[in-house]
Amino acid sequence: MPLDPDFETALKNHAVELDGDIAARLQAYAEAMWSWNEKLNLTRHTTWELFVGRDLRDCLQLAPILDPGEEVLDLGSGNGVPGIPLAILRPDIDVSLAESVAKRASVLGELIADLDLPVPVYSARGEDLLDDFRFSSLVCRAVGSISKLCRWIEPHWSNVDRMLLIKGPKWIEERGEARHQGLMGNLQLRKVASYPLGDESDEEQGAIVQIWPKGRELPMKIS
Numbered sequence: 001m002p003l004d005p006d007f008e009t010a011l012k013n014h015a016v017e018l019d020g021d022i023a024a025r026l027q028a029y030a031e032a033m034w035s036w037n038e039k040l041n042l043t044r045h046t047t048w049e050l051f052v053g054r055d056l057r058d059c060l061q062l063a064p065i066l067d068p069g070e071e072v073l074d075l076g077s078g079n080g081v082p083g084i085p086l087a088i089l090r091p092d093i094d095v096s097l098a099e100s101v102a103k104r105a106s107v108l109g110e111l112i113a114d115l116d117l118p119v120p121v122y123s124a125r126g127e128d129l130l131d132d133f134r135f136s137s138l139v140c141r142a143v144g145s146i147s148k149l150c151r152w153i154e155p156h157w158s159n160v161d162r163m164l165l166i167k168g169p170k171w172i173e174e175r176g177e178a179r180h181q182g183l184m185g186n187l188q189l190r191k192v193a194s195y196p197l198g199d200e201s202d203e204e205q206g207a208i209v210q211i212w213p214k215g216r217e218l219p220m221k222i223s
């Protein structure tokens with residue numbers, strides 16, 4: 001499938017270089033997701049510029065942090081970000097998606113089938129899955145504050161090694177709030193990536209924040 005010239009321009013604008021097959025699969029994902037967007041409110045990022053500058057940018061920052069063979073759960077997948085681009089960018093990791101709204105989970109299932117990706121989709125709250133399944137990394141964008149996620153995952157740390165949260169610049173306030181609420185006592189937190197948001201507010205930084213239990217040696221590197 002030839003690449004849409006506007007997608008190619010957006011990739012160039014953001015200095016993103018991708019293997020041709022990966023770019024074609026990402027394009028197929030975005031186009032299929034946007035066609036569902038007309039029926040279900042899945043995303044406001046409906047231009048190639050926003051797809052590359054926001055969605056893909058976050059996924060490209062997250063992808064190298066994950067180690068080969070990891071079992072990853074995207075909690076609150078919604079439109080499929082970050083889980084679907086991640087599965088396309090990193091076929092060497094096992095990605096699963098959790099989405100609590102049944103209609104959105106069903107669309108995610110359709111997208112995964114269309115794209116022929118080996119990605120299970122769970123129509124469930126992500127934290128409930130941790131009663132029965134184990135994941136090395138839980139990844140998450142735009143689902144809740146650090147406090148909220150720490151509360152959800154608190155009873156389940158035996159079944160997850162770490163959380164990797166894609167955050168905007170407010171993550172520092174969220175960390176303060178979580179500390180103030182006494183939620184970080186048994187947890188460690190480290191910013192493992194930061195990058196410009198690339199819009200008018202160009203001083204603002206996106207960040208990937210890793211949270212994991214104190215005293216736990218992670219089997220994977222911390223960059």
Ligand SMILES: C[S@@+](CC[C@H](N)C(=O)[O-])C[C@H]1O[C@@H](n2cnc3c(N)ncnc32)[C@H](O)[C@@H]1O
Nearest residue numbers: 076077078079081098099100101125126141142
């Ligand atoms: C604002 S959307 C973000 C979607 C996508 N992650 C993104 O970054 O564009 C949040 C999604 O998380 C889902 N959600 C909220 N809490 C959840 C939970 N505990 N488990 C699974 N899905 C959840 C919502 O239904 C919604 O689709």
